[in-house]
Amino acid sequence: MTAVARLLDESRLIVTAGTGGVGKTTTAAALALQGAIAGRRTAVLTIDPARRLANALGLEAFTGRAQRVPTELFTAAGLTPRAELSAMMLDMRATADEMVRRYAPNAEAATRIVSNPYYQAFSTSLAGTQEYMAVEQVADLLRSGEYDLVILDTPPATHALDFLDAPERLLNALDNRAVNWLYRPRETSTRDPGYGAKLLGKGRQMVFKSLNKFTGGPFFEDLATFLQAFSSLFEQFRVSSRAVQALLRAESTQFVVVTAPYPATVREAIHFRAQLVERGFPFGGFVCNRVHLPVSPVEAAALTLPLRAAGVPEAVAPELASDLAGLVADHTRMAERDAESLDRLREVAGDALDVVPLLPEDVHDLQGLASVGAWLTGRGG
Numbered sequence: 001m002t003a004v005a006r007l008l009d010e011s012r013l014i015v016t017a018g019t020g021g022v023g024k025t026t027t028a029a030a031l032a033l034q035g036a037i038a039g040r041r042t043a044v045l046t047i048d049p050a051r052r053l054a055n056a057l058g059l060e061a062f063t064g065r066a067q068r069v070p071t072e073l074f075t076a077a078g079l080t081p082r083a084e085l086s087a088m089m090l091d092m093r094a095t096a097d098e099m100v101r102r103y104a105p106n107a108e109a110a111t112r113i114v115s116n117p118y119y120q121a122f123s124t125s126l127a128g129t130q131e132y133m134a135v136e137q138v139a140d141l142l143r144s145g146e147y148d149l150v151i152l153d154t155p156p157a158t159h160a161l162d163f164l165d166a167p168e169r170l171l172n173a174l175d176n177r178a179v180n181w182l183y184r185p186r187e188t189s190t191r192d193p194g195y196g197a198k199l200l201g202k203g204r205q206m207v208f209k210s211l212n213k214f215t216g217g218p219f220f221e222d223l224a225t226f227l228q229a230f231s232s233l234f235e236q237f238r239v240s241s242r243a244v245q246a247l248l249r250a251e252s253t254q255f256v257v258v259t260a261p262y263p264a265t266v267r268e269a270i271h272f273r274a275q276l277v278e279r280g281f282p283f284g285g286f287v288c289n290r291v292h293l294p295v296s297p298v299e300a301a302a303l304t305l306p307l308r309a310a311g312v313p314e315a316v317a318p319e320l321a322s323d324l325a326g327l328v329a330d331h332t333r334m335a336e337r338d339a340e341s342l343d344r345l346r347e348v349a350g351d352a353l354d355v356v357p358l359l360p361e362d363v364h365d366l367q368g369l370a371s372v373g374a375w376l377t378g379r380g381g
C-alpha cells in the first residue's frame with residue numbers, strides 16, 4: 001500500500017500543497033477520483049478556476065457549489081466509482097457572506113455589513129482571506145455530512161507558507177491596535193467616557209476630517225462604520241479562525257507536499273515539510289510528479305521495433321535508430337537526475353513518497369486523472 005493510498009483510507013481532509021506548476025491541482029483531482037473509486041463520498045475544492053480540469057470532470061466550469069461528476073462520464077472512461085465525486089471552486093464572496101450571516105446578531109446587522117463598500121475589499125482581497133475562506137468552505141463541506149473525504153487544492157503561491165500563516169495573520173490583523181482605535185469598541189462608548197476617551201473621540205474626528213479632505217470622499221468614515229459593524233463579529237470570527245486552525249491540525253487531516261524532481265523544487269518541498277512539522281501540521285507524504293523513470297535495455301530495444309514494422313527503408317533506418325538511441329540516452333540522464341531527487345526526498349520522508357511519472361501528454365480527461373491516481377495508489381505502470 002502506498003503512503004497516499006493509506007491517506008485516502010484514513011483521512012477526512014487532504015491538503016495538496018507546494019509551489020506552483022508542479023501538478024498540485026492535478027494531484028488533488030486524481031486523489032479525489034481515487035477516493036470516490038474506493039467508495040468514499042469525495043469532494044475536491046480548488047482555488048484555481050482550472051477550466052480544463054473542470055471539463056475533464058464533465059463540468060462546464062467549477063462554481064462555488066459542489067457539482068457532481070456525471071455518472072455517464074465514469075462509464076465512458078471505464079470507471080465504476082463506488083461513491084460520488086463532486087468538485088467545486090472557492091467562492092470567497094459567498095463564503096464570507098455566509099459567515100457574516102451566521103455570526104451577525106441579526107439579519108439587519110448582516111445586511112449593514114455586506115452592503116458596506118469596504119466589505120467587498122475586506123472579504124476578497126485582504127492577504128490571507130482566500131486561504132482562510134477555503135478552509136472555512138472545507139469545514140462547511142465536512143459539517144454537511146455529505147462527504148467522507150475532502151481534498152483541498154491550495155493556491156499557486158510561490159510562498160507556499162503563506163497558506164499556513166493566513167489564519168494567524170488574520171487574527172493578528174483583528175488584534176491590530178490601529179484597527180481597534182478606528183472602529184472604537186462599544187465598551188468605550190457605553191461606559192462614562194473619561195477625559196482621555198473624549199480627547200480620543202475628538203482626535204478621531206479630526207483625523208477623519210483631514211483624511212476625507214485628502215481622499216476627496218468619506219472613505220475613512222465608511223471604513224470606521226464598517227469596522228464598527230464588523231466588530232460585533234470579531235469574537236465569533238476569532239473562534240471560527242481557531243476552529244480552522246484546529247481543523248488543519250486535526251489527526252484526520254493530512255498535508256501532501258507535491259513537488260517536481262528538480263533539485264531546487266525538491267529543496268523547497270523539503271523546506272516546506274520542515275515548516276509543516278515545526279508548526280504541528282500533519283505531514284502525510286511527498287508526491288514527486290513528472291518523474292522520468294529509467295528505461296530498461298529491453299524497453300530501449302523495443303523502441304526500434306515499430307521502425308521495422310512500419311517498413312522504414314534500409315537507408316534511413318540506421319539514422320532513425322541512432323536518433324532513438326540519442327533520445328534514450330537523454331531520457332536516461334534525466335532519469336538519473338530524478339533518481340537523485342527521489343533519494344533526497346526519501347532521506348527525509350522514508351516511504352512517505354509516491355512517484356508519478358511524466359506522462360506522454362497533459363492530463364486533460366478522466367482517463368488521465370485515473371492514470372495519475374493509479375500511480376499514486378501503487379497500481380500504475
Ligand SMILES: Nc1ncnc2c1ncn2[C@@H]1O[C@H](COP(=O)(O)OP(=O)(O)O)[C@@H](O)[C@H]1O
Nearest residue numbers: 020021022023024025026290357358359362363
Ligand atoms: N505527470 C504529469 N505528466 C504530464 N503532464 C502533467 C503531469 N502532471 C500534471 N501535468 C500537466 O501539467 C500542467 C500543470 O499541472 P497543474 O496540476 O495545473 O499544476 P499546479 O496546480 O501545481 O500549478 C497541467 O496541464 C497538467 O495537465
Ligand SMILES: [Mg+2]
Nearest residue numbers: 024025048156
Ligand atoms: Mg493549481
